[in-house]
Amino acid sequence: MKYDEINFGKATGEQEGAHIPELLRMGFIDKGNVLKKLRDEDRFLVLGYKGSGKSTIAEKIRLESFPEDQTSKYIAKIQHLGDFPFKSFAKIFSGQAEPEAKYPSTWSYLINLLIIGSLVKDAAFYYSENNGFREKVERLQQLGLLPTEDLKQLVVKSSKSSFKVQLPKVIEYMREDKTEIKDNDLLFLHIIESLNDMIKGFIATKKHLIVLDGLDDVLTTRELQYTSLSALVYEVNKINYAFARDRTNVKIIVLCRSELYERLPGPNKNKIKQDSAIVLDWYHDPRDPENSMLVRLANLRAGIAVKGEIDIFSTYFPNTFNEKVIAHFLLDNTRHTPRDFLQLLANLQPFYQGNKFSRSNILSGLRHYSLEYFMPEIKDEMVGYVEFEKFEQFVSLLNIAKLREFKLDLLDRISKENSILDLTTIVEILEALYDCSAIGCKWQNDRYEFKFRNRNSSFNKEVTIVLHHGLWKSLNLV
Incomplete structure (x- = not known):
């Protein structure tokens, strides 16, 4: 079976239950x-x-x-x-x-x-x-x-x-x-x-x-x-x-x-x-992807299509990408949730050309995922926490800054120079983004912290702010 013939599911449980219930009956992990x-x-x-x-x-x-x-x-x-x-x-x-x-x-x-x-x-x-x-x-x-x-x-x-x-x-x-x-x-x-x-x-x-x-x-x-x-x-x-x-x-x-x-x-x-x-916490150290429940879930759903057991990562992908095991690399572009991971795998499908993915195919799929899924998903999660117009202004600020990592004072300076947002609003948006794991924090010893890794963590405006990998391509940072 070809990779693009696998049905990884819908973006919502309601749609899956209505249109492809067999995925829920046979492709569900009762964690x-x-x-x-x-x-x-x-x-x-x-x-x-x-x-x-x-x-x-x-x-x-x-x-x-x-x-x-x-x-x-x-x-x-x-x-x-x-x-x-x-x-x-x-x-x-x-x-x-x-x-x-x-x-x-x-x-x-x-x-x-x-x-x-x-x-x-x-x-x-x-x-x-x-x-x-x-x-x-x-x-x-x-x-x-x-x-x-x-x-x-x-x-x-x-x-x-x-x-x-x-x-x-x-x-x-x-x-x-x-x-x-x-x-x-x-x-x-x-x-x-x-x-x-x-x-x-x-x-x-x-x-x-x-x-x-x-x-x-x-x-x-x-x-x-x-x-x-x-x-x-x-x-x-x-x-x-x-x-x-x-x-x-x-x-x-x-x-x-x-x-x-x-x-x-x-x-x-x-x-x-x-x-x-x-x-519900699906996080697992991505350096050990073989034991990740998300990897198991993806293979379980693929197994429904091929009518048997399969490891899609060894079957359809190169073993490594950017010096990481391929499953590790793919997980790094998600927030370790079933929706993120399955949608990433689905967004790669239009770029599959047979046999195994090439490097350029994977990069094209990641760009599609970042533009069509990840950024819109973050925007949806901001509803109720951040005014739409202010968030759009914040995105334009990130586009001007062109930085994957930055300090708050630098972002504030760029915002003032371009008359975009005041510091209080920037901090409010960053706090909301941290809560949905769209950004993380980085200490001087290169220790990274995201909400999906540690649910009890909170945004720290004194350290370096890090954009999630899933946002990079939507902001033209790669």
């Missing part, structure tokens, strides 16, 4: 036994940098969960929050309480409805033991609260004052206690409690998994989003604990970018992370 920890154990929070495989995990869970399959133990529903209406969300639970008090209750309301929407798909929905549950579902459907396939519409509907008028009717349908409650905030809390009671009373045949993905797709610098997402993590932690304690066959899974999680407000983030998070 650290993640699937079992999420489905059956106490971990619910998946943290990782963009491209580290969070959505791929979600799609893998979905593909192995079928309501109609008697051999499957799970029913999974992925809810994407990419176009989530945060402004409407903030209006659902009206009242004078602080957001830190209102937002968790609002998430509980929405999550409970998502769960009930999933339970409806369970074969046990029609069991006589669940007659009461089924009657309440019909009432919720009449009120327009079910089905919950479109969370955005549910949020918008629940935020309108016309919905608030229906709250007493919801309680009337949901509770045996017909005591009149006039306060809307109290009514809302009673609705949440009633929905929760419905879930706990349901006799399920499978475990129901609700996966919340896309939290960072529309991230802006608005404080509302950070506060509401922090409340989401807090409330999911609380809900999952209650379900585990009461042996309720439901679990909520949250996927979140590592750098976003670190920016969320709240005093208990580290406790939740230590007890309930899985951190």
Whole structure:
């Protein structure tokens, strides 16, 4: 088989799951036994940098969960929050309480409805033991609260004052206690409690998994989003604990970018992370590429195409490049994430001319990867952290400087000479770039540090700043 006939996959897990599911079924590495920890154990929070495989995990869970399959133990529903209406969300639970008090209750309301929407798909929905549950579902459907396939519409509907008028009717349908409650905030809390009671009373045949993905797709610098997402993590932690304690066959899974999680407000983030998070870290010393999980992943996916085992690096590439083992050299052009590495291998394919890659073929492929994937990917990651126009100005500054390594004072001087950006803005952009591993730091003893190598490191403006190899060709630095 030719190298350019190998399918290394899509840039997103959602696209792979929809169009080439066999890659997820057969070309997935369950690093650290993640699937079992999420489905059956106490971990619910998946943290990782963009491209580290969070959505791929979600799609893998979905593909192995079928309501109609008697051999499957799970029913999974992925809810994407990419176009989530945060402004409407903030209006659902009206009242004078602080957001830190209102937002968790609002998430509980929405999550409970998502769960009930999933339970409806369970074969046990029609069991006589669940007659009461089924009657309440019909009432919720009449009120327009079910089905919950479109969370955005549910949020918008629940935020309108016309919905608030229906709250007493919801309680009337949901509770045996017909005591009149006039306060809307109290009514809302009673609705949440009633929905929760419905879930706990349901006799399920499978475990129901609700996966919340896309939290960072529309991230802006608005404080509302950070506060509401922090409340989401807090409330999911609380809900999952209650379900585990009461042996309720439901679990909520949250996927979140590592750098976003670190920016969320709240005093208990580290406790939740230590007890309930899985951190996706694919970094492996590139000087030992034979044991790299990314190399294994690439060969696994290539093996699907050739219908057998293969080492693509010895088959299609020269043994070394620039005095490095070829896999080592290629890894150096990535941030050691599955997306970066697989997209690099895919971007090389148009330049394959048969047999083994030549040096010029590899350089052409790296240029294509840098221009068409790596730089656009970095720009996408800056959304929500850096204003678009300022980042474009920063890129023009790098183009003027023409340096792979530089000190901050030199960059500041060039910026002042060309009237581009002030020093404060430059530092803010550099900090954001460091967090997504687009730049690193270099000490005088030639010690390099990137975020993907050390997640606990932070940007140091006093040392030499280093551009990631993946950016060089897009900035004409090679």
